[in-house]
Amino acid sequence: MATFTDVAALIPTLCGQLVDGGDADFAQASMMLMTDADVVKVLEETAAVAQQVEQIQVAAAGVIDVRSKRERGHSGLSAARGHRSAAALIQDVTGSTKADANRKARVGEALLDDEPGPVDGAAPQPEDVGASDERPTPSPWFQPLRDALRDGRLTSSQFDAIRRGLGELPEIDSDPLDADAIACAREEARAAWAEAAEQLVDEAAARTVEELWQQARTIRDLLDPEGAEARYLERFENRSFRTYRGQDGQKRASMALDDEGDLFIETVMAAALRPRRGGPRFVDADEKERAAALTDDPRTNDQLAYDLIMDVIRAGALADAENVFGTRQAGVRLVQTVDADGKTASVAHSEDYLVSVPGAVAEQRICDSGSVTVTVDSCGNPLDVGREQRLFTSKQRIALAIRDGGCRWRGCDRPASYCEAHHIDEWDRDKGRTDIDRGILLCRYHHMTLHHGGWRITRREKEDFVLHHPSGETFVMRPRAVLTYAWGGIDPPPKRFRPAA
Known part of the structure; x- marks a missing residue:
């Protein structure tokens, strides 16, 4: 196994600075003497090496996952080593979390070609080399993600976030279509999902993993609006709230939120806790005073959130929301496009976090609270501009x-x-x-x-x-x-x- 010094030699800015037998403490002491620019360079160089090592680790995890499939039973790789699943074996070897082990297995399997590899690690036979079907199999829609991971433009976490967010291709309704039309529709879907993957790969360097996942999920809903409504309704059916008593005797609660409830809770929390979380400074005098008081409040954010929820429940019962929120009322703002011909998009998205919802949800909100029309071009640039005053209205x-x-x-x-x-x-x-x-x-x-x-x-x-x-x-x-x-x-x-x- 490589020593610490061997690995450090792979980092150009550290190379030659560590003596044989040097450890992490010695390396850190050396970096304390470096300039700011060199310390950042060390971090960048180690990230590049770590990404290459992770590619190898993910590839191994994918092979382990394939060789541990349920159909192999006790002869599967993970079972033969006393583990319930490939993820359990990966977790044991790498010391990672269960979620991280599952991610590595998912990404590793996705990197493998669809054709099955040699069984139990046997070497490929000569007759297998170059063998193929008469009709070449098209590459999967996530091929751009594979390519980007292999050439270092994506990390495995980014790969997994985009692939999970975009989901699987929609099934094409075959009822009114013949075989050629079905094949054409499937190819169009594959191309559309591949294009979305390429768009998100281009954005990966400038977005967090969480935002990549949310954008991928919303793009999937824009491409597949009927499927989006079905998924929305499924999550709505799964909503729940329950209370239970813990072993310490304290009553606890658990919630599973539907999409609209999730947005509402986030908006309520943001409206009340925004000064603590880094919200905008330019507010009126009353709000500035309230923000200062909240910042100085000795309660933790979790305690404030709990008290807020209780206040909201009481406000709902007493119809006195102003005592809870003051002038900054909480609310979810939805954005829905209407084209030049007056056709309304079947999927809308929230202004905050860009979460997609069926168009019917937006139409329901319009009936309840009205709407504001904003005219934009195809890039989202507003066309009604030009205000001669210091602050934006x-x-x-x-x-x-x-x-x-x-x-x-x-x-x-x-x-x-x-x-x-x-x-x-x-x-x-x-x-x-x-x-x-x-x-x-x-x-x-x-x-x-x-x-x-x-x-x-x-x-x-x-x-x-x-x-x-x-x-x-x-x-x-x-x-x-x-x-x-x-x-x-x-x-x-x-x-x-x-x-x-």
Whole structure:
């Protein structure tokens, strides 16, 4: 087995600095003497090595998973070694969590070709080499994910998040179609899912794993609206709330939320706890005083959340919500597209977190609380712009939230309700106008980072925003892929598919 020094030799910035027998403490002491830039470089280099090692580990996990299938019984690899499953064997060997072991097994199996490999590790026979069916098997829709993982553009966690989010191809309703039409429809579906995978691979470097999963799930629902409604209704049927008493005698509760309930709970929590979680600073005097009081509150966030839920329940019983929320009422804002011909999209999404819901849910909310119309182009850029005042109006903030979907800073997943509107043209220095196309949503932290850290953002007309580091390095602030799908900005526009009855 390689020693610590052998592994450290693979890191260029550390190479030659560690003596034989040096351990982690020695390496850390050496890094304490390095410049900031070199320490970051060490982290980047170790991440690159770790990603390559993980590829090998994931590949081994996939083979173990295949050789441990249930149909092999006690002769399967994991069973023969006394483990219930491949994940249990992987967890035992790697010391990882059960969730991580299952992920490695899933990703590893997905990397394998569909054709079965040699049984029990036997070497492939000469007659097997080059053998193929008369008709070549098309590559799976997640082939772009395979390629990106193998060439280092994706980690296994990103691969798993995108693949799970996009799910499986919809079954094509074969009733009115002949065999050729069915085959054509299936190929169109495969191509559409592959294109979505490529879009998300391009975004992976700028998104968290959690946001990649949510975007993939929402894109899947936009491509498959009927399947989206079925999945929504299934989760709705699975909603539950129960109480039970723990061994210590304290009463506890457990909830399984449907999609709409999930959004509502998140919005309620955000409205009440946003000052603690880093919400926007630009609020009126009363709200600023309330935010300061909440920040200084000695209760933990979990205790505050519990008290909030109890207050909401009491407010519902007493119909006195103002005592709970003050002027900042909680509510879920949904976005639904209507094309130039007046046709309404069959899938809507939430302004925060970009969670998809059936169009019927949005229509129900319109009846209940009304709607605000925002005219946008195919890239989500609002067309009604140009306000001659210092701050963005509430309607302009709605338009920015619809276009940006949250903080646009690279790698940030803060939702729109946590963001502040930044003018990329300074009001005094650049004589900037408060136009929507010259504004961008940034969370409080990244807004302060930009103003106090020497960063800046530029934009040519309505092209992508560009983030400039003080060193001169630039980053394109890509729009979220799910919004590109929602506005029909994919060329050609993605097809919608009908699942089997």
